[in-house]
Amino acid sequence: MIIGLTGSIASGKSTVSQMLKELGYPVVDADLVARQVVEPGTETLQSIEQAFGPEVIRADGSMDREKVGAIIFNDPASRKKLNDIIHPAIRREMLRQRQAFLAEGYETVIMDIPLLFESKLQHMVDKILVVSVSEQEQLKRLMERNGLTEQEAKARIASQLPMVVKEEGADEVLDNNGSVDDTKRQLKRILDNWLTHP
């Protein structure tokens, strides 16, 4: 079974992803994959160099994110060009890692995809688990973790798909308003249920 793990900013996805790793599940981490596909020497980075010129590559062979950021800033055509290179590469690599875990003999694979709904990647998974918190708790945790003002934190929350929309698309919603232990108990219950009644 392929389980997609998602939620909103500061809802507790990383916390739950870590719990799943501790329980022994293999995790494909979309944020990590996004960095892996543009590591020095990758085909994707070569394509980016061809598209935007050698100045986007640093002396050590890594991508100069600031330069790339400056090029695509306020330039939708360049942004699209970059996304058209990077997004398919991320999807391919996520599927490759998923397949590698299955080939190793794992029967359940977790795909930790923060923007699962925004990127329309529902087709990659069999079940969707959404980690949810109340707006109040989300705001409080985000301000604390990132040292943001209320206004800054609210702006970040507003830039994503609303929590309720994600909950509607979920097979199960994990309520992360309580303690970490409470979340762990819910997680185990949901997994037991899915894995015994797929």
Ligand SMILES: Nc1ncnc2c1ncn2[C@@H]1O[C@H](COP(=O)(O)OP(=O)(O)OP(=O)(O)O)[C@@H](O)[C@H]1O
């Ligand atoms: N049940 C909980 N009780 C208290 N604090 C929590 C709980 N779950 C997570 N947190 C804290 O809330 C913050 C956000 O959690 P986490 O980083 O797991 O969220 P996330 O969804 O991965 O966030 P992002 O999308 O921004 O990376 C962290 O500081 C984390 O330690």
